[in-house]
Amino acid sequence: xxxxxxxxxxxxxxxxxxxxxxxxxxxxxxxxxxxxxxxxxxxxxxxxxxxxxxxxxxxxxxxxxxxxxxxxxxxxxxxxxxxxxxxxxxxxxxxxxxxxxxxxxxxxxxxxxxxxxxxxxxxxxxxxxxxxxxxxxxxxxxxxxxxxxxxxxxxxxxxxxxxxxxxxxxxxxxxxxxxxxxxxxxxxxxxxxxxxxxxxxxxxxxx
Amino acid sequence: xxxxxxxxxxxxxxxxxxxxxxxxxxxxxxxxxxxxxxxxxxxxxxxxxxxxxxxxxxxxxxxxxxxxxxxxxxxxxxxxxxxxxxxxxxxxxxxxxxxxxxxxxxxxxxxxxxxxxxxxxxxxxxxxxxxxxxxxxxxxxxxxxxxxxxxxxxxxxxxxxxxxxxxxxxxxxxxxxxxxxxxxxxxxxxxxxxxxxxxxxxxxxxx
Numbered sequence: 001x002x003x004x005x006x007x008x009x010x011x012x013x014x015x016x017x018x019x020x021x022x023x024x025x026x027x028x029x030x031x032x033x034x035x036x037x038x039x040x041x042x043x044x045x046x047x048x049x050x051x052x053x054x055x056x057x058x059x060x061x062x063x064x065x066x067x068x069x070x071x072x073x074x075x076x077x078x079x080x081x082x083x084x085x086x087x088x089x090x091x092x093x094x095x096x097x098x099x100x101x102x103x104x105x106x107x108x109x110x111x112x113x114x115x116x117x118x119x120x121x122x123x124x125x126x127x128x129x130x131x132x133x134x135x136x137x138x139x140x141x142x143x144x145x146x147x148x149x150x151x152x153x154x155x156x157x158x159x160x161x162x163x164x165x166x167x168x169x170x171x172x173x174x175x176x177x178x179x180x181x182x183x184x185x186x187x188x189x190x191x192x193x194x195x196x197x198x199x200x201x202x203x204x205x206x207x
Numbered sequence: 208x209x210x211x212x213x214x215x216x217x218x219x220x221x222x223x224x225x226x227x228x229x230x231x232x233x234x235x236x237x238x239x240x241x242x243x244x245x246x247x248x249x250x251x252x253x254x255x256x257x258x259x260x261x262x263x264x265x266x267x268x269x270x271x272x273x274x275x276x277x278x279x280x281x282x283x284x285x286x287x288x289x290x291x292x293x294x295x296x297x298x299x300x301x302x303x304x305x306x307x308x309x310x311x312x313x314x315x316x317x318x319x320x321x322x323x324x325x326x327x328x329x330x331x332x333x334x335x336x337x338x339x340x341x342x343x344x345x346x347x348x349x350x351x352x353x354x355x356x357x358x359x360x361x362x363x364x365x366x367x368x369x370x371x372x373x374x375x376x377x378x379x380x381x382x383x384x385x386x387x388x389x390x391x392x393x394x395x396x397x398x399x400x401x402x403x404x405x406x407x408x409x410x411x412x413x414x
Contacts, residue, residue, distance in 0.1 A: 003374045004372060005372045005378070008369055012367065018381070019381065021382075025383075026384045026386070028261070029260065029391055053235050054235070055235050055273065057231075058231040059224075066262070096407065101412045105413075144355065146362065148271075151263060151266075151269055153263055153264060157357055159216075160219065160231065161216040162215055163234060165212045165213075165214075166210070167210045168211070176230065180401070184236055186393050191383075191409050193406040193408075193409070196393050197403070197404055199400040199401055200303065201398050202303070202400070204398070205307055206312075
């Protein structure tokens with residue numbers, strides 16, 4: 001094909017740093033966009049955007065995310081290790097600008113809830129703050145932190161202990177949440193936001 | 208709110224199995240949809256749909272995915288362990304039905320390439336088969352397999368050693384791939400496919 005382009009290992013490693021970051025962050029396809037809410041033992045809240053939340057299992061209900069402790073979300077990591085609890089909150093179309101802004105390097109005494117215009121919300125005795133503006137919120141209990149030796153990141157695995165949904169009409173009869181009814185966005189790379197349009201739902205594949 | 212609904216841990220664990228699977232698989236937001244191509248030492252190819260590919264790092268360029276060896280994709284696992292190589296291929300709108308069908312339980316002598324109507328394609332000396340019909344294809348070299356103790360799954364970590372893109376116009380000046388130009392789809396849960404519409408690209412957030 002005339003317009004095709006190939007990047008082999010040598011070419012990837014010699015790419016200019018920002019170009020490589022943009023390419024590799026976008027090459028894996030669409031990603032979830034979530035706000036992770038935490039609190040430290042002194043009661044200071046933290047909120048950070050993540051695009052690496054991944055489904056690990058339904059029974060027990062487990063989600064994971066990838067964390068690089070040496071970059072911005074270090075408060076998230078410290079707070080999760082200190083308290084064992086965190087929240088995962090969906091990002092909706094009208095929240096995108098404010099949610100993106102949580103990626104700025106605020107210091108530990110500034111809460112991104114206040115700095116970026118979100119409202120912390122507590123549910124029963126659950127320690128970590130939810131994002132009131134989010135229409136789908138998950139309360140998570142830390143289960144495991146797995147070190148990825150290849151680059152010093154971690155897979156953080158947690159169990160879903162609370163699911164808070166603003167409107168039960170987001171759920172269909174099968175139990176699936178309709179992400180477009182909820183207005184949840186997807187992200188590509190580190191900075192491009194998408195509003196997915198429903199194409200089709202397919203039956204369980206059989207031979 | 209009148210229409211809100213809450214699932215706490217007890218309620219989640221007592222949900223009917225299929226309902227719980229649908230709820231938990233869809234609650235984490237949009238996911239990438241990829242076809243993983245592998246081959247065993249006898250040369251039999253395998254192709255399986257995955258929705259758990261996650262970005263781990265840009266330098267070295269690493270992606271992970273979650274694998275449950277006891278269910279359908281076990282051939283994928285055996286082949287990766289045996290050969291150290293696999294491919295990740297984007298799924299585009301016109302490929303959705305055939306890609307979904309790769310989730311059926313074909314036996315080990317039947318290749319999903321043939322059974323589902325895809326064409327295997329090889330690049331230079333790279334061992335694993337790419338999907339010719341995919342417009343964005345990644346050649347992966349296995350780096351680590353991390354066991355998730357909480358449920359017996361694995362995080363499989365690989366390094367991107369080849370990136371094959373059908374049309375260089377999918378890349379913007381910054382190095383980011385435009386997933387909607389490529390026509391790549393997103394998935395929700397196990398069965399719902401979406402075509403994301405671009406909303407906006409935001410600058411690096413600063414305090």
